[in-house]
Amino acid sequence: MYEAKVVVRNKPGIHARPAALLVQRASQCKSEIFLATRELTVNAKSIMGVMMLAAETGAELTIRAEGPDEREAVDALVAMVEAGFKEI
């Protein structure tokens, strides 16, 4: 198991398009991946789950993966969140 913490930077948070991008990226990985805020833990490959997470700007997110590409998966998602999903 490998995990990392990251703070959501883009405004207004992981809403529609960022959620879709995140799920698409997570779905390319073999590992099981979970995203957790203080309130919820969800499957990173589920768009409904990520929508429910409703992570706003400033929310702290734990990304945890378990599987053959766990490290790569977590790093990739952390990078996406940190880059603010390349949103303006």
Place this chain on the structure above:
Amino acid sequence: MVRLREVELVKGRKRKRTLLRGVAASPGEAMGPIYLLVSQEFHVPRRRVPPQAVASEIRRFRGALRLAREEIGAVRARLGTNPEDPADQILASHLMIFQDRELMREIAAAIKVERMNAAHAVRRVLVAKAHYLESLPSEVFRTRAADIRDVERRLLGQLLGAESFVGTEIPEGAIVAATEILPSDMATLDPERVAAFVIERGTLASHVTIMARSRGVPAVVGIADIQEVLPENEIAIVDGERGFVIVAPSRQDIEVHRASQERADRMRARLHERRESPGETRDGKRIPVRANIERPGDAAIARAGGAEGVGLFRTEFLFMGASGFAREVFQQEVYRQVVETFPDDPVTLRTLDLGGDKTASLMGLPREDNPFLGLRGIRFCLEHPEILLVQIRAILQASVGGRAQILLPMISTVSELRRARELVRRAAAELAAAGQAIRAEVPVGVMIEVPSAALMSDALARDADFFSIGSNDLTQYILAADRGNEQVASLYNWLDPAVLRAIHHTVRGAEAGGIPVASCGEMSSETLGMLLLVGLGVDELSVAPGQVRRVRALLGGVRASELAKLAQRCLAADDIGEVLRVIREQLAPDPQFEFEERDGRWLCHWCLAETE
């Protein structure tokens, strides 16, 4: 939305004529049968699935999922799948939900473990999620609940065998009545088939009314209990000019309607004859008529309609839909397309005008007690320079292909204009430093729509390259009357002498600064409003694409010198009543204008009678 199946047939008993008053949302008059679109409240049966039927119930659910995916695919194909189109993004995000394995496992588990029937399981699981989202403090996440309800509706539609609402089912020429039209339904609605809209929960800024105005479909909004007051298939007349709907019209109503249709037909015929009018008055004053557009596709329509460029490109559309703020590359692409449609004429792009009643909730902005006096237009953009800079950069890059101009909305002080101009300079310098080609001079103009801007027009004119009068907002701010509020809507009138004086003052300020004044509000195409704008000395008019030829033909039949006299007399009037008397006195002898009294108000029709 689902087509209401039960058709109410009132045989042998004639329905009583009713006059309903709403808010005029898109001008024009139409008569036709009422076609009711109602959000279907599905009755979801609950039964316990016996163990031996669980597998087949899960298969039924998977089948419904597949059909829902295919349905979305078909709608997207019909729209022409464009990943940057907000309508397509909504559908794409729904498709992702239908492909969500985790969610499917959850619903299948409810069927298997709790032995729920498929429809009940779908409702249980999805409603709980929608409720959760609705409980969140952030508006942007709360609005996602609507997507879940859309998805639930589509799945239940498949499971319970109800037909989904598809725009093409609408019979040609129907009056479409609805409590509300959801974003995903808008995507499938073909406005060509609709004679008029009557919508309960709609505002002048909602997507459907904006679309209605740009396509010339009459619309009335704000009529309560639509499902009760508008019986399916009953004949109704919709008057989008005055905000009336007459259900079961009397013989007399129909005659009045026919007469006004005939007048409109006469006008169209004469318009066709004058279609090559050069856009100047009979005494030779040249007034370019440009178009107001919403979407890139409107540019070609405007050009075909004879517009000399774009006087107002509302860019908010790019910022709506599932993705929030549009990326720079996409913006640039859209602006370039519009600018290049008019290589020789100016294309005026208004920067993002959020706030007021416009889409703020979609952006997840905090709710304001008084949004019209809040963080609107340029105020919002100066708070978020990163958003404005992206838009300006995109405009500057698109300017290479033609004559782009930047128009700043809701400017209320000179310092706002200076700060915005500074951002334009910064963006230009950044692009130049990056070796990007941009046009040397991209004019920056100010929307005059706030009383303070009209009062300060001489000072603003020193820092602006042009003005554009936004009469809709200027009227509501000058008179402190919301035209969407029925109780004060009668105060709202751009012919009010106070509004005319504000415009007069603006034109004088512009003259002192040597800059041109355009007008892009609805006043520019309304017959009397347009005549007074010309009389007050406005240099350019910008109107809906469908109005360009009409306005140009109207210009060709009047003399600027006479309109200037008329405007002077109106400026001296005490109130709106006197303005209207003065106008009538001066114009009534001219046979091209026809004055008609109806329901205590009189209307001026311009019907192109023989004047030449």
